[in-house]
Amino acid sequence: MKVILLQDVKSLGKKGDIVEVSEGYARNMLLKKGLGKEATGQNMNDLKLQKANAEKIAREILEAAQALAKEMEGKSIRVAVKTGEGGRVFGSVSSKEIAEEIKKQLGYDVDKKKIQIDNPIRALGVTNVAIKLHAKVTAEIAVKVVEL
Incomplete structure (x- = not known):
């Protein structure tokens, strides 16, 4: 049967x-x-x-x-962090902070779990961060870490 x-x-x-x-x-x-x-x-x-x-x-x-990946590609966000002597960052920039700044500055609602950071961001400057939007689609965004 x-x-x-x-x-x-x-x-x-x-x-x-x-x-x-x-x-x-x-x-x-x-x-x-x-x-x-x-x-x-x-x-x-x-x-x-x-x-x-x-x-x-x-x-x-x-x-x-x-389509969302094409829109996000090439865009950047600024994250302001507290720094100590010599421009050293206290702690590191988390995926939660990056997700909040993406929502504020670009208007995209991205889940913090989809943001893939290879190494913790502990220095001022620009770092490219991958955002996994789908199993087959990954967008990259530039994160500019600046002094508060």
Whole structure:
């Protein structure tokens, strides 16, 4: 019997997969527990439409991330920090501070977890910081650290 999986089932398949199982397993396990539904013509069409819709949404999200990356590319922000003798920065510039300044100065709402800082920013000057907008899209922005 062919069954469309509604959830991931260990050792059988992932959500949306069409699998061939014995009739007893399908009726007593998969259908009874709501883990799958019978692969009828109507259910197959529904699955095809759901997959097409999911692909369309994923494509739109990717295009939006690419457009935002193009807008952000080449822009810079200023972060003012306290300094001591000789221009040494107290502490370092955090991703939270960078996210706040991006929102204030450029108007983009960026999650601090998406800002990727390789080494802590502990000196005055310009540092390029990567912002991961999507799994496939990364934008780069210049952070100018200036004395307060």
